[in-house]
Amino acid sequence: MAIPVGSKAPDFTLKTKTAAGLADVTLSKNFGVKNTVLLFFPLAFTGVCTQEMCDITAGLNAYQSLNADVIAVSVDSPFAQEAWAQKEKIGITLASDLNKKTAEAYGVLLPDLIGLGSVSARAAFVIDKNGIVQYSEQTPTVKDLPNFAAIKAVLEKLK
Template identity: 70%
Template sequence: MPLATGTSAPDFTLKTKNAEGLADVTLSANFGKKNTVLLFFPLAYTGVCTAEMCDVTGGLGDYAALDADVLAVSVDSPFAQEAWAKQNNIKVTLLSDLNKTVTKAYDVLFPNLAGVGDTSARAAFVIGKDGVIKYAEQTPTPKDLPNFAAIKAALA
């Protein structure tokens, strides 16, 4: 079960890969400034994850209009995430949780996905400017997408 609404979002700093190289992204940098949509996805280069991140990329303007940044977390390396993003024109900020510390902190670990090992489950959180979780969802299976209408409603 993911962390419940009304609880403080665990802060973290994870790596992302951009044109300048590796960079740190810290969740609490948004506190007091913007809402955050935090998406967990199992693995880059998989069909459902690619479709999800491409769809979210297409709607980034909608999230910006709701005063929200979108961050997406997987257990892939930042280098694999960068190559996948370039190949699929994904513009969402992708964060590497290679050690699974953030995945575990949000209680969304998916054990032994397809027999290859532990990954992040597919999950979504809306974190308010105050650092409190306003919406939390873990999908029933990795093939199911989060309820993006409910995510946007939580931001509105």
């Protein structure tokens, strides 16, 4: 069960792969500065995940204009995420939760996906500048996308 609205967002530092090498992605760096849209997705190189990340990339300016940073998290390695991002032209920050601790902290770790083992569910959170969860959604299935209109409406109120 995804952590509820009103909860203090669990902080994390995860790895991302950039042209310069591995870098840290730390949620609390946004605290006091901007809101964060935190998206969990099951696996890179899959159809629904690719659609979601490409759609978010195409609409990234809308999130930036709402003073929000978008971070997407999966259990893939940062190297697999980078290869996927380059192949699909994904332009948002992808963070690797290889040890699955962040998905677990947010209550969105699925025990097994089609026999592949545990992965993160598809989920979305809006975390305000104070580190408080203002929106929390775990989709009914991994094939369902989050309600991005509701996410943007919450961000609009936080602006």
